[in-house]
Amino acid sequence: MQDYIDVEVLTDDDQFIPHYASSSAAGCDAKACISEDLIINPGERALVPTGLKVSIPDGFEIQVRPRSGFALKHGLTVLNTPGTIDADYRGEIGVILMNHGTEAFTITRGMRIAQLVVSKVYQARFHQKETLTTTMRGEGGFGHSGTH
Secondary structure, eight states: OOOOOOOOESSGGGGGGGOOOSSSSEEEEOOOOOOOOHHHHHOOEEEEEOOOOEEETTTTTEEOOHHHHHHHHEEEETTTTTTOTEEEEEEHHHHEEEOSSSSSEEEOOOEEEEEEEEEEOOOOOOOOOOOOOOOSSSOTTTTTOOOO
């Protein structure tokens, strides 16, 4: 059984309302709401408008994530992945796309450019302490467990 929350959407064109591709999909597609094609050259980034403004219930966020096919085939990704749309934000959702590929990539109107995932949010209460509980890992950081 799937749980749902209601997200209010404001858009000038119904084609930009996100839809899930299947009943088990975690992400729904965000589309490019542009009037002219947008070319992103290798090594460049661009803010792509989606034509969407949303009202998310308190206690939730929308995460903006890359599309795996774009990443694999073209080296195109969401630069600040995952991007976060907070529950109190009411502006248009924009997607920062980065071209890590070797060829220019053209974004066209209505192209699916990212996935939107609705997630529960918990806020932490941070408490300053003099020491932390110890663990086997301790302060071992990046690469401390080897490469394999």
